[in-house]
Amino acid sequence: MSRKNVIVVGAGIGGLVAAVQLAARGLQVQVLERAGTPGGKMREITLGTHRIDAGPTVLTMRRIFEDIFADAGATLEDYLTLEPLEIIARHAWSEHERLDLFADHERTVDAIGDFAGAAEAKGYRAFRDRARMIYETLETTFIHAPRPSFFGLMKRCGLRGFGGLSGVKPYDSLWDILGDYFKDQRLRQLFGRYSTYCGSSAFQAPATLMLIAHAEQQGVWSVAGGMQQVASALAQLAEKHGASIEYHQEVVEILTEHGHSSGVRLANGDVRAADAVVVNADPAALSQGRLGKGASRAVPPIRPAGRSLSAMTWCLSAETQGFPLARHNVFFGRDYAAELDDVFKHARLPRNGTVYVCAQDRGIGESSSLHGTERLLLLLNAPPIGDKHRFDAAEIAQSEERVFSHLEHCGLRVLRTPENCQVTTPTEFERFFPATGGALYGQAYHGWTAAFKRPASRTRIPRLYLAGGSTHPGAGIPMAAVSGRLAAASLIEDLDSS
Template sequence: MTTKKVIVIGAGVGGLVTAVQLAARGFQVQVVERASTPGGKMREVAIGPHRIDAGPTVFTMRWILEDVFADAGAALTDYLSLEPLEIIARHAWSEHERLDLFAERERTIEAIGDFGGAAEARGYRAYCDKAQSVYETLEGTFIRAQRPSPLGLMGRCGVSGLGRLRGIKPYDSLWRVLGDYFKDPRLRQLFGRYATYCGSSPFEAPGTLMLIAHVEQQGVWSVIGGMHQIALALAKLARGLGATIEYDREATEILTARGGASGVRFADGEVSGADAVVVNADPAALASGRLGEGIRKAVRPLAPNSRSMSAMTWCLRAETEGFPLARHNVFFGRDYASEFADIFRHARLPRDGTVYVCAQDRACGEPRTTPGAERLFLLLNAPSRGDRQAFDAAEIKQCEQRVFSHLENRGLRIHRSPESTQVTTPTEFDRLFPATGGALYGAATHGWRTPFTRPASRTRIPRLYLAGGGAHPGAGVPMAAISGRLAAASLIEDLRSC
């Protein structure tokens, strides 16, 4: 059969995994990326000579990437060095209220018992068992499935699995489900935060997101050299299989012929033909016409009020004192409901928001032995209105003052300077990821129906496919990788039937 050519627009994790899968099967693959490096949202920021991860910072479900590399005849460990974390995350509510979650489940149970009492420890044990059951029910039937639907999900579960399917409580919010296991509101906050992993509110996200707790219990790793190494490794693997990757190359229009995608026009006017096109960008870029008026109908448009969250982030090098930072740290506010009401109902920066701090020079929670400045990434969840309302200097300054005062009130003092700090707002995220308003996770996962409405690999236009966190199965590095595999599988099936 004549070698088929595929153009992949975007070199994020989803696009790179698609390229690897196709190139390993003999397709001619051309990846084009408008940025100067791979990774998409898995980006780095430079503070002088220092590189700071400014996107995803948590690496879980390593077996997904192990499978991707194995499919291509390679080994993940030949490309990446990974270090398992003993402490999954350190959490604080005040200078004296702290709780660590550990990779070892029994240590976490003991820690929760010391923190909240024996009943909370028993609740956590039951919660872990339920989270495992939810994950095992949905892993093959939903997460890895093409174009899931409620009926399809029930069909894949079979008669024997219907009982387990009824038990995953998709109609209850995550916050409501957590109340069955924890009476301490701080623990409901902690485990409710998993909804933010897909840019959503725990008060509106379905209870099935408890499965994230099980995923983290299977291991969290730090990537030596930073998360950006994952993108570099995938790009290297794709090139080794024969794919070409062109950086600083912007696609401006997807061309169609014979009723389907037929090529791409670039910003310089050049046209490249293809048998199929894969878009590794937010689906909103298609629906907005940014890749051509002729493909607006490829996906349904997403209303701005259905977007996931954006963020305010700070990348900096600074000396710290007080709080004993682990690699991943979460500093909670007191009123969780008001935080998400601010973001989703009032479309404003939260007045008492949770602040995440990734201390990227720390690994297993041991005290830092090297004095001086360290690399920090701070994140505050924010509304995705970067395309409608810019954040002015005064608003950013006020937000910054609240964030660093919030940290000081919980024991962490950061001695920062403007020249060693880079701030990114939803406006910048909208510029980096067009048509999103700065939303970082595609559509918000609110209500039981939304997981089934997220765009699938196949679009409404033949030979045009989607990969990335905005497509099924959702946001996050492992989910984006699965989306890349699903896009490649759909494309191969369709072209073979032509």
């Protein structure tokens, strides 16, 4: 095994975790990344002297990362400083309608009771219990399973485990099932938003996605120095075990020989041979032939119509007034169904969309006071059409006017200037992540079978593997990390048996 050479294409979280796992097992690992830094979607931009997280902004499911570092003979605390948040997120519907969710479950129950009444607080307890049951049922049988199927899931669950899913009918949408727990439409909207964490609509996504609520309730952490530190830590750990990471190296073709992957060709013409290849990119890049015609058969064709959400983001250095920002804030639009129809049905920016604001200089705990300029990331969900539509200045300006007017309606005024603001549209996200249209989460989880159709670690081409948030088990930093572990485990198993 120590003589085997593996190439990892892409230094996103999935690729980096695969590299760590493989290098720690003694394989020779080369990571080739076309950007100048690790992280993939976990990107960072610079505005003047400010570094701003421009991708994921929060870390959940800490135990997954503790296990990854432990597998490599290290501890997470040796590489990262994680700070637990007391307020998971602050939510607003208007200047006078606000609700905080807390890491302390009982504080959340009390807050919901004060906001919407005792019946809704009771509904939240029941919702929380069901989310926990679903998560515990699916954690080993689905999330960490290499290639799950519905019947395989039922077999692994057994009669006892199936009880965790029995209260959720396979065809129920998340939105429908939330109606069983919450009569207040604002709460239904709040917890329905969890489907957007994997780029989907609550009206089309399965009710099993309520498990995301349980994952979040187990703890939310900020990362000292910014989220980019997670990618940097994984890169350091991989290099400590002998992996090499080369930046500004674009792979343009996956090479095959005798029916299996045999290496890669770079944009500069260089050829690198390998015994196996892990691709940390959207599977659509393979199926569309972006990595060579020979590799296009590795995964089934991926329909653009099934893409997940994209986004329009604003990275800002600005002063704020009015609304007492926490670190994570959500400003809901008036009509959630219309908002998601705008994006998924009409392929346009929402006319009155929900806006997420990450105030990256806000302190730990409940302190919301801050004076002077602060770093902000604003995110508006957008259609994944960056490969066929260019968002021009007028369209961006119109959306910006709606976004900041909505924030003012909720009591937040942002004193922004053009020179201290950088906008990213689905067009740029398509350029960053080719063949996606700017979709940030792979395929949407629409319909109860969607999760089982997501590409798994192994492809149709032997010794060619997939890792990343667009593959099983799904989107988000923890799931991308799990995909890297699954890819490494599948690769090692195959090499051991060959």
